[in-house]
Amino acid sequence: MSAASVPGVPGYRAGPAERAAGWLRALAVFVIIAAILLPIFWIVLTAFKVPRDVYTLDAALWFAPTLENLRTVFEHPWNLGSKIVNSVLVASGTVLLAIPMATMAAYAFARFEFRGKQALFLVVIASQFIPAAVIVLPYFLMFKQAGMLDTRSALVLVNLSIVLPYAVWMIKGFIDAVPVEMEESAMVDGASRARVITEIVVPAALPGIITAAVFGFTLTWNEFLFALIISKQDALTLPIGLIGFRTDRGDLWELMAAGGILITAPMFVVSLLVHRQFIGSLTAGAVR
Amino acid sequence: MRRIPPHVWLLAPALSFVAAMALFPLGYSLVLSFREWKLAASGAPGAWVGLANYWLLVSDDPEFLEALAATAVFVAADVIATLAIALGAALLIKRAGRINSLARVLMILPFVMSPALIGISFRFFLNPEFGIAHHLIGMLVPALAGRVWLADPTLAMIAVIASDVWHWAPYMTLVVLGGLASIPQETEEAARVDGASPWAVFRDVTLPQLLPVLGVVAVLKTVFALKAFDTIYTLSNGGPGTATQTLAYFVYQVAFNHYDMGYAAAAAYVLTAALLVLSVFYLRLVFRK
């Protein structure tokens, strides 16, 4: 029929330069992974060291691990337990308020045409760019007068200012991707607008809504400046709890590391659970 | 009675919160910046002073001007380093493969970590006695072995930038990866068929198509760098002296250490002006049709 068959001849033989380049790339990727993981790894190790092992590099990797630090941070005067409670309440309160409002607004932006829509949407997006100091200054003064300083509700309110715009934008992106025919066929079948939203749009955009919720939770959970200014004692959150380990006796690194694990681990877990949608929606805005 | 159209009640809650939590403070701070208000002395705002707060900033406050300079250095270095690392890392791991997808997943971790914790950790790593990074860098670069990082203005600035880059570069890598993925693969293949070397493909085909995304990354990172506070507060406290005191940190100091609210509002508005200009750039880049 045609040329004689040459069975078993390798289809591609990489040359030495190509192989070297491959190794270099692998090495570079390894360096990237190490740059991400080593600092985290070192913090985790430190959390399980007794102070004597923290203040020397001789016990860098070989030491007798202890759970003492993870216990101590929950005791007086650190009381990370109450700070965890505050962080959970503030973050979930913010998300629970923000997500329904953001979903409604995102739906309106995605599906309705009305005058000034573009301008309103741009204002919502641009409001992320207002520096935190500008937002917190008036509210610090107002909360002070209203006696709301050092309350969790005050923190929820100011955190809404950062979470809402992100959530509106993210959820709008997901609603845009829901085919409008789905809604139209539901309406033809006799569903009201409210039922269309709750029974068609929300379930279809649920991965996006969950991603926005996770993202909003993360932002609030890690939020530092608002908490630093507004909370004093009762409403202290975890990030502020961390700087409490900077004492007159010096920095208590092993306790900071233990606190660091507590603040970081939940975020790692949830973000890895939703990492696919997370990466997709975080990058979608910039590249569309 | 006229029926309220559905988009109005759908938008009302979110928009009223945005107005109350973002736009109202924006106006309030502007008004505040024209008044004198030392919170330690009085619970109520004081006299109207016109532009005096602004005039004082530029005419008679070396600390503010230093903060401007520090901000310029911090932002420029931060943005350039983040862009370079994000582009390099994205090109490196864009191909399919198990290690590369592991790297992609790990990129999320620094982004979801508390910036305050990152600052604290870097402070720990750079401790001159038992800091692991201090020790390792000293081995690699003997000239830096004996230096105390956070006591040296230049090194402290590098440390602050490094901590912010560590926080943001992985996220920006994901953004650039998204940009790379949106480039039609056929254009790169067509260039190879046309005779382009890998470098020519990158220079003539990939990079030009990636520029809009790199622009977004640059503007976004500039915004985040201008707003950066947590890592600076926890890593260097703006020090040594005021070496790493950026504008955002300066505003915090004036408002909540000196309780000089009007003056802080004026300084904050300098920052706001810069950010609003950037937001226009950003919206143009993202929403251009």
Place this chain on the structure above:
Amino acid sequence: MTTITLSGIDKSFGAVRIVRDLNLTVADREFLVLLGPSGCGKTTTMRMVAGLEHPTLGEIAFDGVRINEVPTQRRDVAMVFQNYGLYPHMSVAQNIAYPLKLRGVPAAERERLVARAAERVELTPYLARMPRELSGGQRQRVALARSIVRKPRVFLMDEPLSNLDAKLRVVARAQIKHLAQELEVTTIYVTHDQVEAMTLAHRVAVMRDGVIHQLGAPAEIYNDPADAFVAGFIGNPAMNLVDVEAEGAGVRAEGGLAIALAAPRPGRLTLGARAEDMRIVPASEAHFQAPVYTFELLGEATMATVMVGHTLVAIKAPKDLRLEPDTRIGVRFDPARLFWFDAASGARVRA
């Protein structure tokens, strides 16, 4: 000036074997079409010739020299992509000039060659436009111009007409045929459209599941299909293929309909006949009779469809014939234009 030889080519993506032990020689200046349904490995085969994929096993040679390790940019091939792969940030002129620029052709010479290539595909008025400002047909021509602006060793075209509407496709097909005759460059053309294959090719390779089922001139493939797959893939409408069982002097279709044709051998067979090789005849001359299922006017002819067993069989009829559904008609085959295939393997059974 270039003969392409593929010897023992195997390509797997992970566990999926896309191309299986493929052997093929494309002669110098030949226009060879790789034809097959999607997923048959035809595009992968072409991409291996371009160097955009590496074969897992086997050898690809240009003029007898192994080129497996030669990177794409040094193979001196030109390719038209299905979605054209135009550079969106370059004007039409810059797109066409890019291969020349990479080869260091001086600017003046470049301009002359671009102008000539653009003229050949009637793009001269659009040279300053950006790709996004062009229609689909114009984009397709830019891709064409970019590949003919230089004289490559090999032309590769990957479904270049599939994104055009039906009318434009006919025009563009003629244009490609004309260019190919003029340029005399060895060409591999990938398509799933058998009309393109029949009209353009010197030879057609019909592929399925990574294997070439038949390689031959268009007429050969049409008139003498090697197996039931090729028979069913080529021709419009597709060849009628009816599963039958030899019984007595004739055959019987599934469902019991008797057909008065002598089977070449006993057992289960597939009977193949094209619509134009069957006639509607009086019952006395018929090989079988069946009621009309549908009757369609095609303009230059009519088409009667009857149900044979579980299979619809189309019969081309004169343009002035009119039939009502359920009319019982007699059908006669042209014995010289009848094909038998093994029902299980699809292999041709010659009488």
